Amino acid sequence: MKENKSRKKLAAGLIIVIIAVGTAAVKIGAFLPTIGDADTPANSYVANYYITNAVKETHSYNIVTAVLADYRGFDTLFETCVLFLSALVTMMVLFGKEKVPKMPVKNLAEDKYSAAFGGDIMDASFRIVVPIILIYGIYVLFHGEISLGGGFQAGALIACAYLLDRIIPSIRMGRGKIKEETALIIASMGAFFYVITGILPMFNGGNFLEFAKLPFGSSLAAESIVKLHTAGILMIEVGVTVCVMGVIIAILEVVLERTDFDE
């Protein structure tokens, strides 16, 4: 009874919020630029510079990747750091503290249907899926500047491939586990690789993350500078991939450690 009453209260509050904010938002919306208009300040000032110059300056056909990895590469560095930090915090909060008591291991051959996460069909199909996911992940990584995708998605896909391998069969078999600490170290190394990529130009007279001054090319011709931008973007994407992969593996390993699927 009491629960029903509180739910009614909740619903009433919800309706009030929707109506109140709706009426207020109609007024606010009128001041915001009309959707689809190309001449608003948001669409015409800095954005046009990116669109017209990105390919020329960075040789990255995906303009979003160009902005993300080159023009605003510093943001992306700290975005990677945020992910690493979240893995670190998860680890600090959960690792080694009052684990769930593991159920005694039953004779697994007898109830293999209940023991595994998936069952036989998943067990058979994942063997086909995992290599494809891996290949797709690597494709997304190296193709990120031409088509959609980039380091983050690639890292997540590779981590997903590992996780399928981890979740579906190995609760029965217990093989192929990356330790939590190892995963965390992999993640930190990925982020550190990003930082190193940023520091290298500083030895060559450039600013932090200034890919045009990467100490790889010898000539200062325009073509080689564009190639240096490509190299720089690729390097940081690799760093992001490694970091994201490590982070997702670390978090899920920590969490899986506390979970029983034997119910």
Add this chain to the structure above:
Amino acid sequence: MPILLLEGLLLIAMIAIAAAIILGKKLLAATVIYCGFSLIAMLLYTVVGAADVAFTEAVIGTISTVYFIIAIKSIKGKRADDERK
């Protein structure tokens, strides 16, 4: 330009899902609906033209739903343990 109409419909669906999650009773059901929410969000990003963001949202939606389900599993599992004792 019927795209805006589509956007509006998707947004209304998202508001409905948000209300359902807030008012719903069962946690697991809320998680499954939340998965639908991130699917609609992905569609919305695609409609708007942000294909990169949609790709990321698809990946993140999957991962965060897995997080939520594992968390519920671990929380539920322990409660079952407590009751057994």
Add this chain to the structure above:
Amino acid sequence: MSELIEKLEFFLADRGIYMLTLILFAVAVYGMIACGNYMKKLMCMNMMQVSIIFFFLTFGQKNGGTLPVAIDEVLSAEAYINPLPHALMLTAIVVSLGTTGVGLALLMRIKDIYGTIEEDRITGDGGKKQ
């Protein structure tokens, strides 16, 4: 009928989409404040972030613009959608994943310590006690 649709679309372009986005934002914030269950609070937090991300993407739209993936080297500014909000929101979306991960970890720890994730039970047990 088509006239009605045209009017509706004009309304949506002018203010309707913003209105719906802000309503979604408000509903999510309301859920974060009013829901008693911490898991639901986390879901509402995610929804709030989605609404903000969508808010940024809305005013990057352009009539007649296509995806910001260039086909050739000569580009005109009108032909492509504004790429800057997309790049910003990619960052924001990843940050939101990080926050969710931390939130879930804390949730499990709270479950370990208090044995529940309902807010009234926790505050009743002495969460607010000095």
Add this chain to the structure above:
Amino acid sequence: MNQIADHLPVLVILLPLCGTLLCPIISHFNINAGKRTVITALFLSIVCAVLQLIQVITTGEAIHYWLGGWAPPIGIEFVIDGLNGVVILLVAIISFTTALYSSPFEKLERIDRIHSAGYYSMLAFLSVGLLGLSSTGDAFNLYVFMEITAISGYGLIAVGEDKGPIASFRYLMTGTIGACMYLLGIGFLYAATGTLNMADLADRLTGLMDSPLIVMSAACLIVGFGIKMALFPLHGWQPAAHSYAHPAADPMIAGIMIKIPAYAMLRFFFCIFDEQSHVMQLFFNAIGVMAVIGILFGSLKALRYDTYNKILAYSSIGQVGYIAMGFAIGNFYGIIGAILHIVSHAFMKAGLFYTSGALKYKYGIHDINELGQVYRKMPVTSLTMVICALSMIGLPPFAGFFSKWYLALGAIEKGNYFYVAVLILSSLLGAIYFFRIMEKLFMGEKTAREKELPEKSRFELPWQMLLPLLTVVAAVILLGLFNAYIVNGVLKTTIWEVVLT
């Protein structure tokens, strides 16, 4: 790296970042080496901060550092002027001393490798976030740094005492709402101007100040920054978070984590928005009301508690109110007062939390009723406590007096005597609750019993803990004695040129 001097602004942040990223792998081989890496990196960061501040003062111009070599509206830039040079130095000093201070606690708890390395990584990440927050010149970059600060803060609060996780979870909820409000505010600004660089925003906003978009944006930013700096009606997360955080990291969380958002708010409201416009005056009045209620509420609430950390936490709510009051006054003296209060209160509150941690370390004391006669065993700690408390109350030779003095001058110049009355009243209340602590300290009966510590030290505390205490005492006294030089030599020109234009 032929010219290190060119890269100082980014090196200040990069050194702790490298330290924190290398800490897990180095700790894998040797725990102490990982810890020392972080501490060394933080120390080098202080050196860079000092060098860059000297460079700013001698040349008299702001340093602009273009990250990635892209010019400002296209790329991200760091802007270092006299104002944030001081704030960066403050953050670097407190991060270093806190990292040093943490090492004895680790032996006390006998924690394993991962937790030790993770603790130092999080501490250094907090430092990175705060340093970035105060040096960046890009609005969206500020959001990213804000999240770095917040997430490392959640971690450091959650690994604290038993109620840490719940305090941390509440902070996570509130803090995320704050960050989203900030992002919404940036969204409105971006919709109105099309740029994210702060200097460029200021240029393009002239003449737009009465537009409803800007009003909405300012409202969102007040809520966002207000949550992050625990301004009065939005302070809900703060007392629990500050009381239950890890005792070694608490000085940093309580000392600077709520001050740097206040500094960022100053940058937004005075450098980007036109503070003379009619709309902003209304907002400043609103902030003033929040500040006054916050000051009185925090001081009164602090009287009610017996837990040392709770008293300090509620006192922080009041002290943040002073900073907000400085913004509300809005003239030269008000800004000077706010900036000086950011710096001096960071040292004072960090010092008080250092003493709180020392008491926990040696006696396990949480409650002020157990403080009796502790001063005989811990003279330096008691001295620090007394000096910081006197400075908090606002007695003349110490740093806390001067910030209140400038705030009062500003209020008088503006003709607002109500603020002066509030300042005096709250100083009296502060005197009451700090003298309560000191009375217990010097006149109470002896009740506390020493804990058994893992290692004996020659002094009352290990030297790693004494050094931060002495640093804070020195800073509070020096800031008081050389106040005129700091104001005239460093802050004055910058405030006239950058803030009040």
